[in-house]
Every structure is written in C-alpha cells, then in structure tokens.
Amino acid sequence: MILPRSFYDRPTLDVARELVGKVLVHRTRGVVTSGRIVEVEAYIGESDPACHAAPGRTRRNAPLYGAPGFAYVYLNYGIHHLVNAVTEPVDHPAAVLIRALEPVDGLRAMRRRRHLPAKGRRRTEGVAIPDVDLCKGPGNLTQALGIHLIHGGLDLCDSPLFIEDVGGDAPTLSWGPRIGIRVGTDRLWRAWIAGHPSVSAARQSSSGRSVLSLNA
DNA sequence: CGTTCGATGCACT
C-alpha cells in the first residue's frame, strides 16, 4: 500500500522513524527501481540551522513550506541529487532526507545508471559496484533510481515516485547525529537500521570517532 | 587501512 498523505502530515521525527523499512519506488519508462529505506535524516523548521528553511522562505525551499507528502529534490555540490519527503502541515517547513536503500527491484537498471559516467566525472571505474552498495548514500540512491531535479514537487501519494508499506516487522533503529553537515550536529536526527550493510558511512576528519547510538 | 581534495551547478547575498 502506498503511504497516504496522513502518514506525512505528522511530527517529522515520527515520520522519519516509520519511513525506515518502507520501500521507495520509482517507475520510469516501464522500468521499476525500488529499495527498502535503511537510513534517513530529519530536517525540521527554521530553527534547525541545517534545514534548508533556516534562512526563511525562498524560491528554492518553498516546497518545504508546502503540503506534506511531496518530494523535495535538490542538487548539491553541483553533482548530486538528494530526495526528501516533505512532512508536517502547510507552513511548517520540514522534511525527511532519504539517505540509503537496500536494493529491492530493478538491480540491472540501477547498475546501468550507477556505471554511467557520473556528472562531472570522466568515467566510472571498471570495477562492478556490489549490489549492497548500489543505493548507499543519498547521492547514489537518486542516481540508481533515476531521480533528478525534474522530480522535485512530485506527489509521493500519486505519482511515479512513491513510498510503499510492504508490511513486516519494524526494524531496530539506531539514532545519532546527522552527517555531512557543519551546523546542527547536536541534534540526533539521523536514524538507520543498526548494522545494515547498505547504510552509508560518515566521512570523518579524524579517525576512530564513535557514533552515539540509541535504540529506539 | 586512513585522510585529502577536486568536480560542478545552482540558489542566494
């Protein structure tokens, strides 16, 4: 079942917690690619310095202020597309960033897209990407699923891009600081499936940093 | 193993 708008129209941390284990699906030209969400981050409100709404409403972040259940896609570092699910009622700017998936459907298409020369790169390496790494990291998963800026603003409740509840037990979550940001690292708003091989690793500037983990 | 660095495009000041 496709998650209804009411799922997204709730406190963002609740949505983030429950998105883990759901399946993100993208249908394109008869090709279906999908993956089980194994890692997310919450970005909540203008008071969150890492949220794109921190500077107030702009043309770029307008979707965050809009209705819940829509996709917020943007390009960062000039290379990577990142996909979020907008949460909370209108005028409450917040979203959940999808950071990693366990590949489910369309692995062949994922491999093809991932091995395409990445934007800004001469070519991808000849070594095959392990299946478990195809959607590891927010930039990699959008490439694998073929999600681009065009898909920003799509209705996750009624479009070729959607999130499904496929049943099964709720996974055991770990929570820790969001990664890849320079502000707002005090908030433990990153959630992932403990020990899952498709969860992205933080790039640390110093070695041996341990991540604080809390069971949900 | 570990860390550093450049690519790249867009929104915003």
Add this chain to the structure above:
DNA sequence: GTGCATCGAACGT
C-alpha cells in the same frame, strides 16, 4: 562571488 544535507580517486601510512 560564496557555500553546499556528496562522491570517489589519489594519495599517505
């Protein structure tokens, strides 16, 4: 002109 919610190649150990 500046700064990024990244990635992987290229180093150093």
